[in-house]
Amino acid sequence: GEDVEQSLFLSVREGDSSVINCTYTDSSSTYLYWYKQEPGAGLQLLTYIFSNMDMKQDQRLTVLLNKKDKHLSLRIADTQTGDSAIYFCAERGSSYKLIFGSGTRLLVRP
């Protein structure tokens, strides 16, 4: 069935770049998403990419999609302490539902 996998934890120093990786299995994925969840809060849509694109940039965020390898990444430039959160990758395939990964906990050290 459809599955999305992410590494569980990433620690970076403030000011460095963060790269969060995600792999998915559904070859019919149409949209891929990155959501951010801060403690006690909901899921905030950060960015998304259509499956016929290979890159999307939005301010400090860069999304790279390798459709052949079913690999998605989120790069956060100049990572700040306020970026500390859990980041969820999600894909939308042949139905309306999103399939989420387990989330990557990003810790930004001062």
Add this chain to the structure above:
Amino acid sequence: EPEVTQTPSHQVTQMGQEVILRCVPISNHLYFYWYRQILGQKVEFLVSFYNNEISEKSEIFDDQFSVERPDGSNFTLKIRSTKLEDSAMYFCASSVEGRRTTNEKLFFGSGTQLSVL
């Protein structure tokens, strides 16, 4: 910026009791969803709702669950007889369109933490 609102933020109930979780989707949105996240696990799809009917549901969404849009603004999830394993964070979401060929952004509420004792 418009947002999805959910009430209550926390709900504690006894096993076997009925609970209703409430959501107000973004006003011009047409599709509505419920997801849940059991502590330490993935966010899981429960159900999608469009044009006053369920458009898709997961195997989790059994006969104990129901959804309703009782008026033009609210969207509710009812669990008839709660079980311990229903304890989770329940997220409501809404979007404008659900067709694959259109640009679709799914916006989530802050969630209702349900604790079944």
